[in-house]
Amino acid sequence: MRNGLMRTGLMRAGLMRDLLVAMLGLLVLLALPLVFPHPSLRDFLIYVIAYGLLAMSLNLLVGLTGLVSFGHAAYFASGAYVFGLLMQSGAVSVPLAMLAAVGGTALLALVIGAICVRLKEIYFSFITLAFQMFIHSIILTWVDLTGGDQGLRGGIPRPPFLGIDLGEAHTLYAFAAVIFVLCLLAMRQVWQSPFGYTLRMIRDNPARANFLGVDVVRMKLGIFVLAGGVASMAGIIMALFVSGAFPEFGFWTTSGEAIFMIMLGGTQVFLGPVLGAFLLQLLNHYVTIYTHHHGLVLGVVILLIVLGLRRGVADFAANWLAERRAAAPPAPAAPEPAKTKAAG
C-alpha cells in the first residue's frame, strides 16, 4: 500500500504535467489549420484523430495489458452506428447521442468482454475476431435498421447545440480535436494509475498477479470495456466526418489497420499509436496519389518495419534514447530502470 501512496503522489505531479502537455497539444492542433488554412489538412487531421483514437484505445489492450484483440473495430462500428441512428431519429441532441453511443458500446463490450477475457493468448484473439465477424454480419443482414451494405444513408444531421454548429467544418474539426485530447488525457491517467500498473503486471506475469490477490478477470474486463468505450468515440468522430456509418467500419480490415498503426508507432510509448496512425495515413495519402499498386507498396513497407526496425518507430526511438542515456556514465536523476522482457 505504501507503494500505492507513493504512486498517487507521483501521479499528482504527473497530472499537472499531463494537463500542461494536453493544453499545449490542443493549442497546436487548433492552431495548425489557422497557420496552414487548407481544407485538406483539416480532413487529414480529423482522419488521424479518429484512427489515432481507435489505435490508442486498442493499445490499452495490446500494449498495456497484453490482450491482442483482433476484433476491436466492432466497437468503432457500434459507436458510429448507434450515434448515427440516434441522430437520424431526430429525437436527441448531439451530446446526448454521443453519451448513449459510448454507453451502449461500453455495455456491448461488457457482455462480449465477459466471455472473451477468460480465454488466453491466441484464443482470446480468435474469439474477439469471431464476435467482430458476428457483429459485422448483423450489420449486413439487418437491412431495415442499418441499411445493410449501403450503410446509413442520407447523411447524419448535426443540429447545433450550446451554440456549437458541427455542420461547419472548422467547428467540427475543433470539436474533434477537443474530444481527442480529452480522451488521450483520460487514457493517460489510466496508463499511469495503479490500475495501469496492475495491468502491466497481468501482462508480464499473470501468475504473480493472481498470487498477489489481483482479480485478473475483473481487471481485464475493466480495461476491455474502457477500450471499447474510447473506440466508440473514435467511431462517432468518423461518423460525423463522413456523415454516415458503413459496415466496413466493423470489418476485420479496420481492426487490422488499427493493429498496424500501433505496431508502426510503437506499443510501449504512450502516444506511439497516434504516431502510427499519423504515419500510416501519410503513407496512405501519398501512395494512393502516386501509384495504383497500393497493396504492393504498403506490404513492402510493413515488411521493412517488422523485419528491419523490429518494433514501432516511437519504441525504437525511445529504446535508442534510453540506451544512449545508459551509456553516459553518471546519469543525473536516473529514470526508473527499464525492465525488459522478451515477449512471445
Next chain:
Amino acid sequence: MTRHTQAGPAATLGRRTLLGAAAAGAAMLARPHVAGAQAKVIRVGMPTILSGRVAILGTSSRTAVQYAFSRINEAGGLGGRSLELVERDSKGRPDEAAKVTRDLINNDGCELIIDGEASSGGFAVHEVIRDLPVLCIHTNSETSSLTADPKLHVKTAFRCARQGIHDAVAGGVYASAISKQRGLKRWMTCSPDYAYGRDNTAEFLEFIKKFDPSIEVVDQVWPRLFAPDYTENITKALQVRPQAMYSALWGGDLVSFIEQSNLYRIFGNITLFSSSLGDPPVLTAIKQLPPGLHTAYRYNRNYPDKPSNTAFADGFASLAKHEPTNWAWQNYVAAQFIAEALKRTNGRTEGAALAAELKGMALDSPLAVGDKLTLRDTDHTLIGYPTAWGRTVPKAPFVEGFVPVEWSQVLEMEAEWKQRKGYA
C-alpha cells in the same frame, strides 16, 4: 521485442516526435496544389475501387473515361482546355471514398467528380458533394434510392448509370411474356445476400407478378456475397425443381455459379433469368456458356446496332485488352455528358452552372436506344439507355435476340413505384 514498463521520458519523446512530425506533415500537406497549367487543363477526379475482388469495376471505369477524354482532347479539347482524369483507389471503403473525394477537390484541384464507387461508397461520395458542391456524376451505383428518394437529393449530383427500378420493370415485362407463353409457373430465386441482391430480387418479383399473376415463387436461396461455392444452392434447386429461376448474382460470383450449375446440367430443365449475365467479362470468363439463358442487357457491341457503338467497343478494347463492361459504357457516357456541359458553359466549371446545363440534357450517344440519352431534370438520373433482354449463345457475341422494352412503359411503371414509395 523489448518492452519498457516505464513510460515517463519515453512518453515525452513520443509527444515531441509526434508534434514535430505533425508539423512537418502539415507543412507538406498544406502545400496547395500548384495549378500552373490550370487555365489549360480541367482536372476531373474519380474515386473508385481499383483493388480487391471487384477491381475490374474501377479499372474498366477508369479506362473508359481515359478513352473518352483522349478522344475529346485529340479533337482539340474544349475551347483550348483539355480534360485530365485523376483517379484514386478507395479500396472499397466508404470512409476512404469520402476522404479521397474531399482530397481530390480540395487538394488536387479537381473541378468535377466522376464517382466510380459502387453501392455504399456512392452514398458516401454523395454526402461529400452535399458539403462541397462541385458537379458530380455517379457512374456505378444502381441503387434506385440514390436519386429517386427526394430526401437524398443533392443539387449538383447526377447519376449516369442504369437503375435498379428500370431493370426490374424491364425484367418483369420481358420475363412475364415468356412465362405466359411457355407456362413457367414455378419460380425460384438465387441472389446474393445483401441489400442490393435482396432489393433487386424483390423488385423483379413484384413486377413479374404484376404482369403474370399466375406465377408462384416456390423457393428463395440467398448465398453469401463473394461465396466461392454454390453447390448447396444448386442441389437445392434439384430438389425443388422449379421451372424458372431468377438470379441477381453478378461478376465472379455469377461465373462460379453458372460453371458449377453446368456440372449438374440444371439449365436443361430450369430456365434462367439473370440480371447480370450480359456483362462481357462474365460471358467471356465462362468456359461453357449454356445456350438459351435469358439476361438483361449489360453491354454488347452489337446492341444498340450503331457504328458508333462498335467504334466505342473497339476503342475501349484496344486500351483495356477486354470487351467493355457495363461500368465502362456508363463512365464513357458520363464523360460525354461532362464534355457537352463544359462546352455549353464555355469551360466554366462551377457546380451550379454545370448542373443547370446537365438538368434534362439530351445527348447523342452510341448507347442511346432511341435518339438520345437524357439526364432527367426531375431526379438527375439517366434514361433512354438499353434495358433490353436477350438470350445466350455459346459463341461470341454470346448474347443475341435483344428484345427492347419500351421506355414509355418503364417510365409509367416507375412513376407508380415512386408514388407507392412516397418518393413522388
Next chain:
Amino acid sequence: MNLDVLAGCFASASCAVTQVSTGLIVGMLLFLVASGLSLIFGVLGVVNFAHGAFYMLGAYFAFLCFERTGSFVAALVAGAVGAGIVGVLFERFFMSKVYGRDLLMQLLVCYAAILIFDDLVKILFGAEYKLMGMPESFATAPVEIAGGFIPSYYIFMLGMSLGIGLLLWLGINRTRLGKVIRALAINPQMVGALGINTRLLYAGVFGLGCALAGTAGALAAPVRSLTPGMGLSVLIESFIVTVIGGMGSIPGALAAALLIGLTRAFGAIGFPLFVDGLMFALMGLVLILRPTGLFGARAA
C-alpha cells in the same frame, strides 16, 4: 425453419444422396485448405493468416499451366508445387524471422503478404474474372446414384482430397519423417540436438501446408472464378474450420470441415437463413467451452 422438408429429404434416397455429396464437396475442399493451416500451426506454432493467398496462387498457377500445356494433371501439379515453393520462400525470408516474437508481428507479416500477393496477381493476370476450364474427360453428364446426382468432376475431386488427406495422415503417423515432425512440434531443441536440420524441416512443413492450399486452389480453378483477393472468403471459412476442429489437428480439420459442409448442405434444405450465423456461433461456442477445439490437445 422447415423441418418437414428436411425430414422428407432424409426419407428420400435421391435427396439424401445429393445433399450428402454436396456436403462432402463443400467440406473436402475446405478440409484441404484447413489441413494446411492446421499443420503449420501444429508444428510451427504460427497462424498463417496469408493461407488464403496460397489458395489463390495455386489456382492461378494451375490456370497458367493449363492455358500453356492443356494438361489438367500438369495444372494440378503446378498449382501444388508452385504454391509450395512460394510458401518455402515466404517462410525462409519472412516468416522465420518472426518466430517466437509477438503474435502481432506474425499477423503483420501475413497481412503484408496478402497485400503483396493480391497486387502481384492483379498486375500479372489483370482484374478480370478467370476460369481454368473443365478438362474434356469430365465434360459428361452427372453420375446417378440411387436417384441422386453427382458430377463426375466432383467425384474425382472428392477422391483426390480424400487421398491427399489419407497420405498426409499416414505420412505424419506412420513414417520416420512424420515422427520427426511430430517431435519438432513438441520439442524443437531436442530435435535440433539430434543433428536434424530443424530450419529445413520448418520450411518444408510450411511449404507443405501452402502446397495443400495450392492444391485446393488448383482443384477449384475449373469451377470457381479466379480474381485477385479470392483467398479471403476461403481463409475465413478454413479458419473457422481449424478453430472448431482444433488448431494443429488434422483429423479435427476433417471432422470440422465435414460438419460445416453437411450443415450447409442440409441447412440449405431445412434452415436456409441460419447457416452463416450458425458457423460463427459454433466457432464462438467451441472457443468458450473448449478453446483448443474438438480434437485439439487439451494443454495448449
